[in-house]
Amino acid sequence: MIASERKPTEEILGYLEAEKKVFVVACDGCSAGCGVSDPEHTAEMVKELEANGKSVTGTARVEMTCNRGLTALVLTQHLADVDSADGILVLACGAGVQSVAAAVEKPVHPGTNSVYVGGFQGLWRSEPRCAECGNCMLDYTGGICPYTACSKSLLYGSCGGPKDGKCEVDDSVECGWMRIYERLAALGRADRLQEMPPLRNFQNMLPVGDKRRGSLWALELAEPEKAEGKD
Amino acid sequence: MTFREALESQDSTITCEVAPPKGVNMEHVLEEAELLRGRVAGLNVTDLQAASMRVSSLATCTLLEQKGLEPILQMVCRDRNRLALQSELLSAYVLGIRNVLCLTGDHVVLGDHPESKPVFDLDSVSLLQAAQGLIEGRDLSGNELAGPPEDLFLGAIVTPRADPVEPQIYKLHNKVRAGARFIQTQAMYDADTFAKFMERVADVDVPILAGIVLLKSAGMARYMNANVAGVFVPDSLIREMSAAGEKDRSARAEGKKADFRTKTSIEIAARLIRDLRPHCAGVHLMPLGWGHHVPAVLEAAGL
Numbered sequence: 451m452i453a454s455e456r457k458p459t460e461e462i463l464g465y466l467e468a469e470k471k472v473f474v475v476a477c478d479g480c481s482a483g484c485g486v487s488d489p490e491h492t493a494e495m496v497k498e499l500e501a502n503g504k505s506v507t508g509t510a511r512v513e514m515t516c517n518r519g520l521t522a523l524v525l526t527q528h529l530a531d532v533d534s535a536d537g538i539l540v541l542a543c544g545a546g547v548q549s550v551a552a553a554v555e556k557p558v559h560p561g562t563n564s565v566y567v568g569g570f571q572g573l574w575r576s577e578p579r580c581a582e583c584g585n586c587m588l589d590y591t592g593g594i595c596p597y598t599a600c601s602k603s604l605l606y607g608s609c610g611g612p613k614d615g616k617c618e619v620d621d622s623v624e625c626g627w628m629r630i631y632e633r634l635a636a637l638g639r640a641d642r643l644q645e646m647p648p649l650r651n652f653q654n655m656l657p658v659g660d661k662r663r664g665s666l667w668a669l670e671l672a673e674p675e676k677a678e679g680k681d
Numbered sequence: 682m683t684f685r686e687a688l689e690s691q692d693s694t695i696t697c698e699v700a701p702p703k704g705v706n707m708e709h710v711l712e713e714a715e716l717l718r719g720r721v722a723g724l725n726v727t728d729l730q731a732a733s734m735r736v737s738s739l740a741t742c743t744l745l746e747q748k749g750l751e752p753i754l755q756m757v758c759r760d761r762n763r764l765a766l767q768s769e770l771l772s773a774y775v776l777g778i779r780n781v782l783c784l785t786g787d788h789v790v791l792g793d794h795p796e797s798k799p800v801f802d803l804d805s806v807s808l809l810q811a812a813q814g815l816i817e818g819r820d821l822s823g824n825e826l827a828g829p830p831e832d833l834f835l836g837a838i839v840t841p842r843a844d845p846v847e848p849q850i851y852k853l854h855n856k857v858r859a860g861a862r863f864i865q866t867q868a869m870y871d872a873d874t875f876a877k878f879m880e881r882v883a884d885v886d887v888p889i890l891a892g893i894v895l896l897k898s899a900g901m902a903r904y905m906n907a908n909v910a911g912v913f914v915p916d917s918l919i920r921e922m923s924a925a926g927e928k929d930r931s932a933r934a935e936g937k938k939a940d941f942r943t944k945t946s947i948e949i950a951a952r953l954i955r956d957l958r959p960h961c962a963g964v965h966l967m968p969l970g971w972g973h974h975v976p977a978v979l980e981a982a983g984l
């Protein structure tokens with residue numbers, strides 16, 4: 451899941467300055483969960499647009515806007531309203547906005563800021579818990595991710611910053627490395643801090659070749675990519 | 682004598698920190714450094730200290746080196762990735778700089794450009810590994826160097842007052858294994874804690890210099906206690922500083938000139954030097970803008 455926040459109304463109105471008629475796409479996925487594109491907040495957005503002199507030609511709700519096939523399908527059901535609009539406002543994450551842009555030849559505007567892939571890899575909500583580093587270090591760190599739990603994503607232990615167990619960046623946040631140390635110490639494995647694992651390799655974050663050849667990947671590629679400028 | 686030779690001579694060694702300016706007016710920092718000529722074995726030059734934008738440590742070290750002073754280049758990992766850090770180590774070397782202190786660095790949000798991108802591609806330990814690799818003739822990717830910076834002399838820091846201190850001790854060992862040949866500590870204000878710490882790291886066989894930050898006022902001491910990780914100023918010192926401030930105020934009320942505060946600050950620093958030195962290889966002074974008082978501190982300490 452991608453966590454998102456609503457952009458300020460003035461910023462959105464700025465995008466729409468040259469456009470009078472607006473079609474709104476709202477996602478029923480993650481951004482709805484974040485209270486950005488759920489029916490109530492979408493209706494609020496529509497009201498704000500109208501209060502600022504825009505005419506809203508229609509609204510479409512897409513279950514998962516990041517699914518380009520589905521988005522295109524839903525938008526065809528709103529063809530006339532989409533066609534008559536000067537531009538489209540999308541309440542969805544960055545991937546959702548791009549999915550709409552890929553489906554229609556109209557100016558598309560983001561109504562949200564995507565903040566992070568926040569721990570919603572799976573169903574454990576709230577905090578980011580994995581940065582998809584490609585070389586999981588949880589064995590070394592006693593089950594707490596150093597890249598997401600530490601504000602500097604340090605791999606070789608705490609910086610000089612923690613005070614009373616809190617991070618130098620924000621004293622409402624626990625120092626990730628103090629958590630790692632305490633956990634290892636509780637397990638009687640603090641000596642693992644002597645280890646110096648290999649340096650983080652950012653190339654590991656690129657999907658490996660055989661994944662690219664997998665069937666899900668192929669399905670993804672089978673969808674039209676014209677709007678993204680690829681063949 | 683180089684800083685390395687001073688440490689190897691086993692005599693108690695003194696280093697002092699100087700800070701590059703924000704802007705191109707270099708007179709002040711060069712004057713401060715000049716005051717210390719012949720009095721300290723090395724001059725640490727901070728690297729965008731407290732994450733605030735200013736003249737680089739490398740440029741300042743180069744100027745000091747050209748003047749025949751002995752700079753210690755501080756390098757933090759906040760602002761450069763592994764390419765830039767390794768390149769800077771080589772660049773420092775060709776400019777005549779030999780001593781490098783490797784640190785992780787404060788986060789950008791603590792500084793004056795909080796909106797910038799924090800890098801931390803490496804950290805203190807991996808920067809030491811990278812530098813040690815260069816010394817041995819290869820970069821982090823294993824490529825061979827045409828001319829390794831063989832005489833780089835690498836250092837690191839430790840916070841003896843961290844709570845808990847165990848993670849610091851593990852990391853200290855890792856830093857030494859990674860290539861650190863000298864250690865400077867975070868500010869220490871009590872010799873007992875420091876002596877206990879030194880016992881716990883007796884198996885670390887590289888010289889350790891105890892850090893001393895000049896106390897400028899009781900307020901500064903209280904501020905550090907509340908806000909600076911790993912620093913603890915005992916009440917007795919805070920009382921000493923506030924009594925001095927009190928004396929200044931009453932003297933001024935009588936229309937007299939007085940500076941008991943500076944005098945007391947110098948006395949405390951000199952006392953700390955005397956108390957800390959017997960436990961380690963020497964001391965590292967961090968005057969934080971009071972560099973002009975360092976000669977007086979050294980004199981008061983009998984150095």
Ligand code: SF4
Binds near residue numbers: 587
């Ligand atoms: S170490 Fe890497 S793979 Fe493991 S949880 Fe952290 S980011 Fe994810």
Ligand code: SF4
Binds near residue numbers: 601603607611612613
């Ligand atoms: S204080 Fe802890 S969590 Fe914060 S940057 Fe330092 S090591 Fe990481």
